[in-house]
Amino acid sequence: MKTLILGGTREARELADIASGERGFDIVSSLAGRVREPVLPVGAVRVGGFGGVDGLREWLSENGIEAVVDATHPFAGGITANAAAAAAALGLPVLHVRRPGWTERAGDHWIRVPDLAAAAKALGGLGDRIFLTIGRQGVAAFADSDAWFLIRAIDPPEGAMPARHELLLARGPFSLEEETELLTERRIEVMVTKDSGGALTEAKLTAARTLGVPVVMIDRPALPAGARRVGTVQAAWDWLRSQR
Template sequence: MSIPPTRVLILGGSTEASALARLLAGHARFDALLSLAGRTRAPRPQPLPSRSGGFGGVEGLTRFLGGAGVQLLVDATHPFAAAMSANAVAAARLAGLPLLRLDRPAWTAGEGDRWAIVPDIAAAAAALGTVPRRVLLTVGQKELRPFRDAPQHRYLVRSIEPPDPDSLPPGATCITDAGPFTEAAERALLLRHGVEVIVSKNSGGTASAAKLAAARALELPVVMVARPTLPAAETVPDAGAALRWLLRHGAASSPAAAGSVAWPAPVLPPGTVTRAEAGAASSPGATADCAASPASEAGPLSGAERGA
């Protein structure tokens, strides 16, 4: 009698989650589902069945694990998705399931780096000081609001999708783009816009690390937001190591419960478009004045200040 494939739930939202999904697609040993938070309007197409949206906290995730017959749980969320990672640890414990955290290593400052490490976004905004500066913000579209409290600065905001105008600092300029970036391109961007300081989360990985090399070369300071502290969990740094963990634990897993719900078909969540389709509305790398809600008398950058 053949052994049924091991059911795996991947909590996604990172480059590493997508890499693991590619490794598991069509793998005879696994029947995997990729869960996305649903915050991205144009998610990349995925090779695995996927779902979108939250679970309803620890209790909801625990119920889903049981109802779907999940046997192994992989937390491959973004390094700053602290609430989801904490829920994963708690739910795995309640469900009695092995849990793996797939977490790329954080960046570390090296010789020539001028980093100011801060604990959160509010501290990052405060660390910019009172003297007006030209700032590159690369903290994601959801965490811009604290910078409205520091309207004396001129902000260049880079995010994968256009931010909510109500969250933007006044006079901000927006770039919609996604890595990987090159050091040469990042250096050109910084020089073109006269950037004097970069604000970044310590997301780690290679896709957006070039901005740090460019800052080092130009001797620019970086305000680096430290990663949140997460509950202890077995952790690996990349998709290959995660696959090896799954192969070891899959052999020891109990068979999926009879009558477990079927995974959805491997299609994008309803109402979403692919990044290629979204490109018609927002060209990657395009720079434009953001439609920020006014919060002070500060006006937008002039053409000369933007490097136009």
């Protein structure tokens, strides 16, 4: 069964690895191409956009795709919506893989907001030294702030940047010791992050809790209405096998 895995996440790579080793599956993984040196999955890989819903629908049809697994980042709302619409137009089964979001614990001080614009507004009065850990996209939403920002990303952001900032280019995961040291040395007063979920990047939240640093937590965009969702690679693999 020829399957398109929309990837870029650990879950997508793990699923591609499992399915590629199983007889009866022909896997193509797709990456958006926003990271210069992505970690590639096993098997066939395409990099770049499809050109919206119409472009994706055409690509799925021309390449004989029989099932679609959307295992993109929880904040990749555009491609998720396009995948649901294109698959529906062709009558293809589609599954959305989303790891569970983070849960606030005792000692946390989280301010939940719906989007980047709301996150920028929420910073008023919280502190003047901000750790911005949202990736390179969306940094422009904070460009008008007078605060100082530590901006951590894999690749440099494009577009407007806050006037006062330090850019830290690094690829995680980072240990609790590293995150605690970073927050302490940079004298961070507020953290801004997305509710990506997962244990690999949770150390920054533990460090913030320990140091009493408030966290502006950006909520995930909603999945398309009626979307079928699972939270683990095993559940995704079970679904994919059931489609044969």
